[in-house]
Amino acid sequence: MVKKKNSLVLGKINELGNMVYKSIKKKKLPELKMPLRALSNVKYDPKNGFFELIGKMKERTLTASTIKTFAQTLRMMALSKELIEQDDIATKREAYYVSKNWAEARFNEQPESDTVMDDFEAMMMVNREQIGFIPEEKGGEIAGRLIVIDKDRDTGKPIKIDCTKFGSGAYSIPISVEELKFETQAKFILAIETAGMFQRLVKHNYWKKTNCILVSMGGVPTRACRRFIRRLSDDKKLPVYVFTDGDPYGYGSIYRTLKVGSGNAAHINKYFCVPQAKFIGVTPQDIVDYKLPSHPLKDVDLKKIKDLIKNDPFIQHHKEWQKALKHMYQSKVRAEQQALAKHGLNFVISDYLPKKLKNPTSWLP
Amino acid sequence: MANNDPVAIELAKMQRDISIASFFEKNRHLLGFDNPRKALLTTIKEAVDNSLDACEEADMLPEISVEVIEMSENKFKVIVEDNGPGIIKKQIPHIFARLLYGSKFFKLSQSRGQQGIGISASVMYSQLTTGKSAKITSKIGPKYPAHFYKLRIDTQKNKPEIIKEEVVEWEKDHGTKVELDLEGSYQKGDQSIDQYLKQTAIINPHVTLIYQPPKGEQLMFARATEIMPKKPREIKPHPYGVEIGKLIGMLKLTDSKTLQSFLMKEFSRVGPGTAKQVCENSFLLPNTKPRSINREMAEKLIEGIKKTKIISPPTDCISPIGEDLLEKGLRKEINAEFYCSVTRPPGVYRGNPFVIEAGIAYGGDQGSDNPIKIMRYANRVPLLYQQGSCAINKSVVNTIWRNYGLSQSRGALPVGPMTLVVHIASVWVPFTSESKEAIAHYPEIIQEIKRALQECGRKLGLYVNKKRRIKFESKKRDYIRTFIPHIGAALKDLIHISDSEEKEVENLLAVALERSRGNLEEVGVIDNPDYDEELAAIGKEKKQDDDFEGEDQENNSDKEDKQTTLEGVK
The missing domain is CATH 3.30.565.10 (Histidine kinase-like ATPase, C-terminal domain)
Known part of the structure; x- marks a missing residue:
């Protein structure tokens, strides 16, 4: 199964290499086409539930502005091929260091190599693990009524990991979640933005009281985290509730990316999205209803709200979101999850979450 | 007493x-x-x-x-x-x-x-x-x-x-x-x-x-051509240029019997009709005897001339050098990249026809940090002194050279690798003094010089821009070319082409690049068979004093060196 997938990828890399070579032989300028990775190149259809590409392409060839990345893309492809053939992996950072051998074609900063990698990935329409590259960042953490079935690295025998048994700690989502299996009796998944709030809920055994699985996303969820939640939710038919700070970043970046994916990685959103996710808080209305201590919005926040309303196909689709964002724009304040502590440290457990979970009308789509 | x-x-x-x-x-x-x-x-x-x-x-x-x-x-x-x-x-x-x-x-x-x-x-x-x-x-x-x-x-x-x-x-x-x-x-x-x-x-x-x-x-x-310049034609003065003293003198010397015939005979562009009109405008009778005209009447006559519309003086009496010869001269003297020259249509100041010609030699061997060099000529005579007070200088300063790719501070000569030639040809060149070193500041002349400079300047601007564009394009190509070997190397790893195929890829890409971007015109190349190095060196020798000063300084420093060495030995 793994081998077959790999040979498909290798075949495609080979095909691209030959295409470039052939056009050079015909004395033409070779070019590489890849999907434009941006919000302007996605549409949102709630029936499918994620951002889909609408087919805008960008081109790299022998022009002053694209030659360097053209050469870098080819070299990145060669590196990828080597990794797959040797069944090895490279982190994004390692790939950046490998490029230091490429003389003038080397990357000066890692974001440049990340971009070329993402473009290559989009060109192949695969996830980066399939072309041999892995991210450094952690995938997120899990606590609650869940048994994850992984494999022993040496023997290949299944290992059962009981997520109730990490005490005050938590299970880390691995980088690749495709082979994992699950066993659970939980009733829902609660995805939380901040590690601080996650800690509070773990400490007070929230998952035990409510029979749920807690996920700490730690900011914008990684691909692994998104895929983990998606597979778990699909597998066990569990609803997914999302709990973030009440600010444009929590709405537009964290929740939106978890639910429908991003413009940047639109070619793989199909697998890395959780369309069934619901947003329970903190909503702009919560800030008012719970009289939460707030912070004034900065210019960047206001700009982000405007941008979301104007350019984000997901927000554009949902009137409720537009209303909520306009509300926030007018009130000019934001509130953090932890602001609930104003009413007592455990107010979130005793009052806020139970009340919110019972009342779907207070959610956002 | x-x-x-x-x-x-x-x-x-x-x-x-x-x-x-x-x-x-x-x-x-x-x-x-x-x-x-x-x-x-x-x-x-x-x-x-x-x-x-x-x-x-x-x-x-x-x-x-x-x-x-x-x-x-x-x-x-x-x-x-x-x-x-x-x-x-x-x-x-x-x-x-x-x-x-x-x-x-x-x-x-x-x-x-x-x-x-x-x-x-x-x-x-x-x-x-x-x-x-x-x-x-x-x-x-x-x-x-x-x-x-x-x-x-x-x-x-x-x-x-x-x-x-x-x-x-x-x-x-x-x-x-x-x-x-x-x-x-x-x-x-x-x-x-x-x-x-x-x-x-x-x-x-x-x-x-x-x-x-x-x-x-x-x-x-040695002469470069056997062809003599077109012989200038002598013309009668134009009424607009005449002053009272000269007019009185002319009235005394003339053979004409009547004012009307005097006007027609002694001036250019005055026919019977115009002459009659001048008389009318001066309140003088056409048959007045020239010798009987006194100062007051002469003054009236001057006023009358001013009031009368008289066509401009003939201009075919002037023999300009011509654009080609002007440029050829520049080519002999200066090894530059770009030359252009212009001969303006004739103009008139104070009733005197004149023609302005200008030429430019840009770039090449010329330094770019100094003010431009100006070569001034009047009726084919080089003007070497008093550049600062000459109308040519004023016109150069008043022209905005920044539009044409040179740098220039307000009220100063432009700075750049350029030599400028300006020639004024006229039946009477107005000099500021008898030593004939600087041209007087007649607005008509300054305006006409400016027009000539602007005309050259526009051509220069096109060239400078083109040069800049081509330089930029050539830089771009060089940049693109540096990445061609990487494409070859990556393809070698990707699809295992041989070393010779890798070389071929590099060659083919270089060809395809040139073809897709079009021919890169070569600019800034000095292609000047007319340049005469020996000739150019004449008159450019350093003054001998400077050389001696240089030597003196060297000797002094030598002595100092020796002294310190001696002290060191002690």
């Missing part, structure tokens, strides 16, 4: 005629003899200008030799000899030993000399500084004798004084030779005789000049 006489009577005893020659004695700077170096140049310039005018008037291809001999530290002998038409015996003393005597002042025709002062002023300067007489030899044809004169000027009477007069043997068919001794100073470099002769040769390609400097080898500027 004597004490009671009015003071005026006493004063009157000291009042008398000032001869023009005495005036000059005191004001020689007005004629270009302010210092020994300039005096030497002015003397040669006056003699050469006269020779050229004479040859051209007689339709003879000029061949002029100039010799400067150093007699003592500050005394020089200058010998200028031409193959011109010569001067008839009777006229020789007047032309060379009488100020303000000549033919050119009274007629309006494009010529180098204008006033009839130049050569006689040189004779006077020679006389003043060395006490020696001028020696003139002239012959008007193979069958005529050559006359030799030793002349002085009687400065009181402004009359020639003949010291010696004889018939001599001269192998020449015709021509004139002037020999003057004078106080001077010989230097090379800017504003030198060398430079003046070179610039004269450049702008007068039909002239052969042979020059023997006081030191070093003879220089020969």
Whole structure:
């Protein structure tokens, strides 16, 4: 199964290499086409539930502005091929260091190599693990009524990991979640933005009281985290509730990316999205209803709200979101999850979450 | 009794005629003899200008030799000899030993000399500084004798004084030779005789000049063409240019019987209709006798002329150098990347027609951190002094050169690798002084020079922009090319092509790149077969003083070095 997938990828890399070579032989300028990775190149259809590409392409060839990345893309492809053939992996950072051998074609900063990698990935329409590259960042953490079935690295025998048994700690989502299996009796998944709030809920055994699985996303969820939640939710038919700070970043970046994916990685959103996710808080209305201590919005926040309303196909689709964002724009304040502590440290457990979970009308789509 | 006489009577005893020659004695700077170096140049310039005018008037291809001999530290002998038409015996003393005597002042025709002062002023300067007489030899044809004169000027009477007069043997068919001794100073470099002769040769390609400097080898500027410049035509003055004094003089001298016929005969562009209208506008009868017109009437006449619409003077009387020759001259002198030149249509100031020509040599060997160099010419004579007060300079400063790719601060000459040539040709070039070094600031002239400069400037701007664009494009291509080997290397890893295929990929990509981006025109390349290195070097030598200073400094530092070494040994 793994081998077959790999040979498909290798075949495609080979095909691209030959295409470039052939056009050079015909004395033409070779070019590489890849999907434009941006919000302007996605549409949102709630029936499918994620951002889909609408087919805008960008081109790299022998022009002053694209030659360097053209050469870098080819070299990145060669590196990828080597990794797959040797069944090895490279982190994004390692790939950046490998490029230091490429003389003038080397990357000066890692974001440049990340971009070329993402473009290559989009060109192949695969996830980066399939072309041999892995991210450094952690995938997120899990606590609650869940048994994850992984494999022993040496023997290949299944290992059962009981997520109730990490005490005050938590299970880390691995980088690749495709082979994992699950066993659970939980009733829902609660995805939380901040590690601080996650800690509070773990400490007070929230998952035990409510029979749920807690996920700490730690900011914008990684691909692994998104895929983990998606597979778990699909597998066990569990609803997914999302709990973030009440600010444009929590709405537009964290929740939106978890639910429908991003413009940047639109070619793989199909697998890395959780369309069934619901947003329970903190909503702009919560800030008012719970009289939460707030912070004034900065210019960047206001700009982000405007941008979301104007350019984000997901927000554009949902009137409720537009209303909520306009509300926030007018009130000019934001509130953090932890602001609930104003009413007592455990107010979130005793009052806020139970009340919110019972009342779907207070959610956002 | 004597004490009671009015003071005026006493004063009157000291009042008398000032001869023009005495005036000059005191004001020689007005004629270009302010210092020994300039005096030497002015003397040669006056003699050469006269020779050229004479040859051209007689339709003879000029061949002029100039010799400067150093007699003592500050005394020089200058010998200028031409193959011109010569001067008839009777006229020789007047032309060379009488100020303000000549033919050119009274007629309006494009010529180098204008006033009839130049050569006689040189004779006077020679006389003043060395006490020696001028020696003139002239012959008007193979069958005529050559006359030799030793002349002085009687400065009181402004009359020639003949010291010696004889018939001599001269192998020449015709021509004139002037020999003057004078106080001077010989230097090379800017504003030198060398430079003046070179610039004269450049702008007068039909002239052969042979020059023997006081030191070093003879220089020969051979003619580049056998074709004489179109002969300028003499014209009558235009009514708009006439001033009251001149008008009164003309009225006295005319043969015409009536005012109307006077106007028609003595002025250009005045027909019977125009003449009648002038009379009407002046409230004078057309049949008034010219001699009966007094000052008041003359003033009315001037007013009447101003009120009357009279068409511009004829302009075909002017003989410009021409765009091609101007550019060719520049090419000989300067090794540049870009040349252009323009001859403007004729303009008119104070009733005098004139033509402005300009040329540009840009880039190449020229340094880009200095103000541009300006070569000025008036009626084919190079102007070497007083650039700052010349109308040409003002026009250059007033033109906005930044639009054409040069840098320029407000009210200053532009800075950049450029030489500019401006020539004004006119039946009467208005100089700021008798030494004929700077052109007067007539608005019409300044405007016309500016237009010529702008016309050249626009072409220059196109070139500079194109050069910038091509430079940018070539930079881009170089940048793209640096990545071609990476494509080859990546393909080698990707699809395992051989080393030779990798090389082929690199070659094919280079070809495809050139083809897709089009031919890259080469600019900034100096392609100038006309450039004459030897010629260009003339007049550009460093002044000798500078060299000595340099050596002195080196010697000093040597000494210092030795001293420190000695101290160190101790």
